[in-house]
Amino acid sequence: MTWGATPRxxxxxxxxxxxxDAVIGDCIRLIDxxxxxxxxxxxxAGPGQERFLDKSEKERYWLRVWGxxxxxxxxxxxxxxxxxxxxxxxxxxxGHWRVREMAAKLAARYRLESAQPALAALxxxxxxxxxxxxxxxxxxxxxxxxxx
Numbered sequence: 148m149t150w151g152a153t154p155r156x157x158x159x160x161x162x163x164x165x166x167x168d169a170v171i172g173d174c175i176r177l178i179d180x181x182x183x184x185x186x187x188x189x190x191x192a193g194p195g196q197e198r199f200l201d202k203s204e205k206e207r208y209w210l211r212v213w214g215x216x217x218x219x220x221x222x223x224x225x226x227x228x229x230x231x232x233x234x235x236x237x238x239x240x241x242g243h244w245r246v247r248e249m250a251a252k253l254a255a256r257y258r259l260e261s262a263q264p265a266l267a268a269l270x271x272x273x274x275x276x277x278x279x280x281x282x283x284x285x286x287x288x289x290x291x292x293x294x295x
Contacts, residue, residue: 154191158220161190170221175234177214178246180207191217208243215249219256232261239265244274251280255287263288 152160162170165187173183174191191213215238218231238250239262251269254262266288269281287293 154193154216155220157190157193158217161187162221167221167223170217171231174214174217174221175230177210177217178234178238180211187217188213208241208246211238211241211243211246212249214238215246215253219249219253222257232259235259236262236265239269244272244277247272247277248274248280251277251284255280255284258288260288 158170170187173187176183177191188210192209215235218235222231235250235253238246239254241247241250247269250262251266253259254266262284266281266284269277270285272278272281283293
């Protein structure tokens with residue numbers, strides 16, 4: 148794939164090439180800390196991102212961020228599979244704030260009811276961006292309008 152696409156466009160293109168189920172499975176593996184095909188990393192994050200594959204665990208949090216972002220665009224409706232929801236709940240409890248923030252955005256987008264307890268806990272997160280993303284998700288899950 149030639150880069151220049153938005154993350155959404157790139158992920159949708161890799162889903163057409165590999166199949167959405169395969170991409171979703173690899174995204175879950177990234178959230179779990181497993182390795183996946185480096186070409187998928189490029190599709191999720193852009194060129195030059197392969198360098199994170201051999202980094203220490205401290206740097207590899209980006210792979211989990213990209214795994215959640217992949218789910219954000221690879222899923223086309225609220226996930227029915229429990230393993231997807233389990234992966235999102237795991238990401239909501241991740242040790243790095245960027246992973247938690249992206250997972251809160253995913254929970255909001257797909258209105259993941261099972262994520263409510265984890266989202267409620269994130270309302271007191273140490274990171275402001277995580278707190279804001281969690282608050283938005285909670286509002287949407289409660290059926291309140293999206294807004295500031």
